[in-house]
Structure formats: C-alpha cells, structure tokens
Amino acid sequence: MESVLTPPIELSQRRSDTIARLITSSYEKYMDVNTVVAWNKGIDRKLLPKDPTQSWIYGTLWWDILTDEQRTEVLWLETARDASMFITLETSLPPLYVGYINRYGDALPRDVYEYMMIFSKEEINHTLAFRRYMKMAGLKMFRPADGIFELLVHKLPTMHPVSGMLVTVVLELVAELAAMHATKGDNIEPRTVEMFHQHHEEEARHIAFGRLIGDAYFETAPEADLAQMRGLLRNLMDRLIPQFTYNPEIAEHTSFAFPIARDDHAAIAAVRSSAANQALNAKRFAPLYSWLRKLGVCE
Ligand SMILES: [Fe+2]
Numbered sequence: 001m002e003s004v005l006t007p008p009i010e011l012s013q014r015r016s017d018t019i020a021r022l023i024t025s026s027y028e029k030y031m032d033v034n035t036v037v038a039w040n041k042g043i044d045r046k047l048l049p050k051d052p053t054q055s056w057i058y059g060t061l062w063w064d065i066l067t068d069e070q071r072t073e074v075l076w077l078e079t080a081r082d083a084s085m086f087i088t089l090e091t092s093l094p095p096l097y098v099g100y101i102n103r104y105g106d107a108l109p110r111d112v113y114e115y116m117m118i119f120s121k122e123e124i125n126h127t128l129a130f131r132r133y134m135k136m137a138g139l140k141m142f143r144p145a146d147g148i149f150e151l152l153v154h155k156l157p158t159m160h161p162v163s164g165m166l167v168t169v170v171l172e173l174v175a176e177l178a179a180m181h182a183t184k185g186d187n188i189e190p191r192t193v194e195m196f197h198q199h200h201e202e203e204a205r206h207i208a209f210g211r212l213i214g215d216a217y218f219e220t221a222p223e224a225d226l227a228q229m230r231g232l233l234r235n236l237m238d239r240l241i242p243q244f245t246y247n248p249e250i251a252e253h254t255s256f257a258f259p260i261a262r263d264d265h266a267a268i269a270a271v272r273s274s275a276a277n278q279a280l281n282a283k284r285f286a287p288l289y290s291w292l293r294k295l296g297v298c299e
Pocket residue numbers: 090122123126199203
C-alpha cells in the first residue's frame with residue numbers, strides 16, 4: 001500500500017545526480033565482513049583502542065587517580081560502548097528505512113528509494129562486522145542510550161521519512177566524527193583502526209546522503225514542517241550529546257570499583273561538562289554544529 005508523502009521529497013537535478021553517484025560507488029566498493037579486518041591477527045587488549053586524551057574522564061581527577069592498567073581498561077570499555085551504539089543503531093535502521101519504502105513506495109524519488117535499500121543492506125553488514133569485532137575483543141554490549149532506541153523503533157516509523165533520515169544522519173555524524181577523531185593517532189590497536197576506518201568509508205556515503213536530503217527538505221518544505229523538524233533535532237541533540245560524552249553504565253563493567261557510581265548524578269554532571277569534554281566536543285563535532293546552525297536547529 002502506498003501513502004501520499006506530504007510534503008514530498010523534492011530534489012534538484014544536481015542532488016539526484018549526487019545520489020546516482022553514491023549508488024554507483026556503493027555497488028563498486030562495499031564492506032566484506034570476512035576481509036574488512038585482518039581477523040586472523042587477533043586483537044591486542046594491551047594496546048590502546050583510542051587516544052587516551054579523548055577518554056570520557058580525561059582531564060578530571062577521576063582519570064588522575066587511575067593506574068595505567070585501569071586507564072587501558074576504561075578506554076576499551078568506552079570503545080565497547082561506541083561499538084554497541086553502532087550495533088543498536090544499525091540494527092534499527094534497516095526496518096525503519098524498509099518500512100518507509102513499504103509505506104511510501106513510488107511516492108519516494110526513485111534514486112532515494114534505491115539508496116535506502118542499499119543503505120539498509122550496508123547497515124546489516126556493519127552490524128555483523130561490529131559483532132564479530134566485539135566478540136574477538138571480548139567486549140560486552142552496552143545498553144542503548146535513553147530515549148533514542150524508543151525514538152528509532154517506535155516513533156520515527158510513523159513520522160515523515162525525512163525525520164528518520166535526519167535523526168539517522170545526526171547519530172551517524174556524532175558517532176563517526178568521534179570515532180575518526182579518537183583513532184587517528186599512532187599506536188592505536190590495529191584491528192580497531194581497521195574496523196572503524198573501513199566502516200567510515202560507507203558511513204561517509206550515508207552521511208552525504210542524509211545531509212543532502214536534509215538540505216533539500218529545508219529548502220522546500222513549508223515553514224510549519226521545518227519548525228517541527230527543528231524541534232525534533234534539538235531534542236535529539238539535547239539527549240544525545242550528554243549521554244555520548246559520558247555513559248554512567250561504565251561503572252557496571254569495570255573489574256575495579258569505578259570512581260563514579262552509576263547514580264552519582266553530581267559527579268556525572270561534572271564530568272559531562274568538564275573543560276576537557278567541552279573542548280573535545282567543540283572540536284570533534286564542529287562540522288555537525290555548523291550544519292545544524294545552517295538549518296536553524298541551534299545557535
Ligand atoms: Fe554503519
């Protein structure tokens with residue numbers, strides 16, 4: 001069954017051509033789970049999976065009191081949260097996008113329809129690769145961030161498809177900007193670098209697609225729809241950035257007594273707003289903030 005899409009997704013020729021190029025490059029080059037990472041070389045948990053100065057607690061007294069061994073453990077747990085976030089997100093995106101396809105069918109521009117199918121296929125593949133990475137590294141899944149799973153699985157399927165695509169691209173930008181920022185130095189554990197960087201090649205296409213759809217929507221949709229969309233994205237950012245910056249669940253996973261208890265709300269608020277985290281977020285998320293400013297979502 002097909003519904004009318006209101007407002008429709010209207011793309012200029014230039015934007016349609018860009019999606020056509022994304023489609024072509026997706027068929028030419030794609031992630032193969034067996035070869036994406038040199039799995040046979042194993043993962044060395046003694047090496048660091050990310051730049052230690054980008055730990056959630058770096059620059060606070062809670063970092064200073066840890067031993068080197070404890071710091072390494074914390075960095076691996078932070079990486080486990082990031083991989084868990086990818087797995088949760090990427091497991092919920094294919095049903096969301098294929099759901100839009102079933103619902104709106106030919107009311108979607110033809111190239112958008114095709115790219116959403118490719119996108120869904122790629123996310124399932126990413127989930128399989130991240131699950132293998134977690135298993136090999138001996139890492140446990142973190143629970144989904146509060147409110148975001150609910151949004152993806154229950155709310156967005158009933159909303160305009162551009163809502164789903166814009167929430168997706170914001171989540172992808174946060175995850176990708178952080179992952180690339182954290183793994184660009186030397187001496188990072190090589191399988192982790194391979195996993196995140198290979199994944200990024202496909203995510204860069206997803207992000208290009210999401211931004212393109214968002215830009216087109218903000219140029220063509222009625223003001224009342226834009227106001228709603230801005231509200232949705234503002235709300236998402238308000239929930240996402242604090243949870244991404246520091247996830248209290250880490251206290252449940254450490255082999256030692258973690259210095260910030262799961263329910264120590266004052267310490268959690270302090271670490272989320274530490275000078276180090278504010279500077280890190282301003283730097284790594286600068287491209288996201290500047291795009292959201294352009295769309296009028298934030299100041
Ligand atoms: Fe992905």
